[in-house]
Amino acid sequence: MSAAEDVTPVLHPDGWALLEALPPYDPATALGLGARLREAGAAPATVAAALTQSRLRAAARGKLGGFADHMLFTAEGLEQATRLPVAARHADRFRRAGATRVVDLGCGIGVDAMAVAGMGIAVDAVERDPATAAVATVNLRHLEHAVVHLGDAEAFPDGLPVPRPGTPGGTDAAWVDPARRRDGRRLKDPEQWSPALSWALGLAGTGVGSVGIKAAPGIEHALVAPGGPAAGWSAAWTSVDGDVVEAVLWWGAAAEPGTLRSATVLRTVPGAGGDEQVQEAGTLTDVGLGPAPVGPVGGYLHEPDGAVIRAGLVAHVAEQLGGRLLDPMIAYITTDEPVTSPFARSYAVHAVLPWGLKRLRAYLQTQGVGRVTVKRRGSPVEPEELRRALRLDGDREATVVLTRRGDERIVLVCDPLV
Template identity: 50%
Template sequence: MDPAALTQLLSPDGWALLNALPPYDERLTMRIAERLREEGVDAGLVAAALTQSRLRARGRAKFDDFADGMLFTPAGLEQATRLVVGARHGRRYADAGCTHVADLTCGIGGDAMAMSAMGLRVLAAEVDELTAAVATVNMRHFPESQVRHVDAMALDLAAEGVDGVFADPARRTASGRRRHDPAAYTPPLDDVLALREQVPALGVKVGPGIPHAALPEDAEAQWVSVDGDVVEAGLWFGPLAPEGPGRSALVLRGSTATTVRAPGDGVPVADVGPVGAYLHEPDGAVIRSGLVALAAEEVRGRLIDSTIAYVTSDTLATSPVMTSYRVLDVMPFGLKRLRTALRERGVGRLTIKKRGTAVVPEQLRKQLDLRGEGEATIVLTRVAGSQQVIVAEPV
């Protein structure tokens, strides 16, 4: 979206057109565009409105019904925090006693909206002028907060009177490629971390792939998943980390939230042993945080291999941070033997999971030539160092 398109959308006619469009359906887009142009609507406005309609449809995954009243840029939507996670960010600041938070890289305003909805006053800074304008639209319902087009790293935080700082540095290049090196973030992670000397209540959203060796010793590092997808990692300092430094995983599934946490002095080492009657797949946030051993303790389990994040147990004990399966068979990996085993079970619908193997699931599915009405799950992985197949069914 360019400034001219934004200006058109924010005109009374443009805003009315955008909000009058039916729910986005790609199959109908061409027909709607032709009809609107035939009615005399400016072609540029039609294109801008339909683009926003498409982005709003995508934005519902992160913002639910709120997306229907928002504006988006493609890059801003990509990096925006989900509303359910942004609300938890806001809760940290509120619980820490903060009242005025500087969101130094607000993007389209997702986190700033969530924090403002928690009753916090937010100074939302954005260096890109168009994105700042979009954030201003999205923040219109929160008059106590403000969006400012400014390089946030040049702000005088003391003069602004903020008592909390949040940052979500850009982690993609202009071409959309991910930046995995924290030094390549915009702004660089070290520059953001230095701000905790001015404002101890600092929170920073980082990529989930951040190496543990790069974590500051005084941070609570928390990985967050939503309905099975790892969406972010966050670094929290000072009063935002009331339990002190360490690593944690926050698993959000539906309306439930479960936290697994290890203090800063380390994580226990999990036992390793043979595959038992049950197999447990830890949530991705638990795996990324390196806390599989704690999850294994919860189900009285052990790892099937010292390098693989699958847990096994002899008796059934479930956990909200793991998906559990009943083990039906375990065998060395071999196409002929696996095909025979599945045909004997009449398996025609197969879920293929893999970890620690180079097998391509879709290629394997074709080679298995599945037949039958039954359903099963197979796990291709290493067990005690060797390639194995575990045939299982969900508990």
């Protein structure tokens, strides 16, 4: 079923009313509910569309919280959509850069545009797919500073009905989130993105004062290095609860002066009234450190956050902790003292063993361990296969870290530091 077939029925008043009247989505009862609605006279296409939207709303709550309950979605748009707390950080960066009008080129379902308009900044949201543009229009309906335009992002700045940069009240910032999938596959080559990365980098020459380009977390550091195609830009990686959710290339007033790479760690914490909220645990920036020292395993192990690793800032965390690497090519830090950092998960090391299944099983059995969390870097062993092969039945829990020092494969048995 196409996106248009999914969405169109709920754009009509009867479809919207049906969607809003549905109970919270429950996959166990969805089929029966659909049958009852059809028996009551609702059109099958309307029932299918409403239930699809109900399912997508439920799936979207992890990214968008309670806002999801009054939005529309396409499956692809939801997959690529920015988490709302992260989108709010994009919008705040534009605000701090002095932007008064942002063009969102390829706005998708409109989450970033929602965040920008929510800060009182005018936003022109451009989307070329009619069904997705309709969804974005619904999602932005309550925000007076937002307008959705059906058009091709690559027509900017002269081929779109948006105020031209450099004119009074004109566009002074641009945001672009290129499509990075085709036929369900991730596109590793940035020139295959839509729009291509080279085109997006060219936005810096359109007269706007700030540009942000959302990119894949695996984007190469060489892009922003001196002499690279994005020299003069800064790259910022963000993680939420350890999951690296994005990298963004920033240019102009929205870039961090003198910063090539940065890593921001966000954590979910309890909020008022029992609700959860996402807060910044810290931001680490590149200050040009050399390689971290390498040394023996100490009493404590530290696993840098994924955003730190992606940004190439492991040495900065090692310096912060006063630690050393186990191996120059492995992102594990060790210390002799129990220190912690918002940029790493820390563990007390109870045993360091040469790799061997029988040896590891025997040690864990003597310690009464029955459940293990397996982590690995630099090891070919699959965690799930190891858990099955250990056949443990004790009452304790432990963290097993599979890694190496040089050519030696080792196992660390640890407990998390609280």
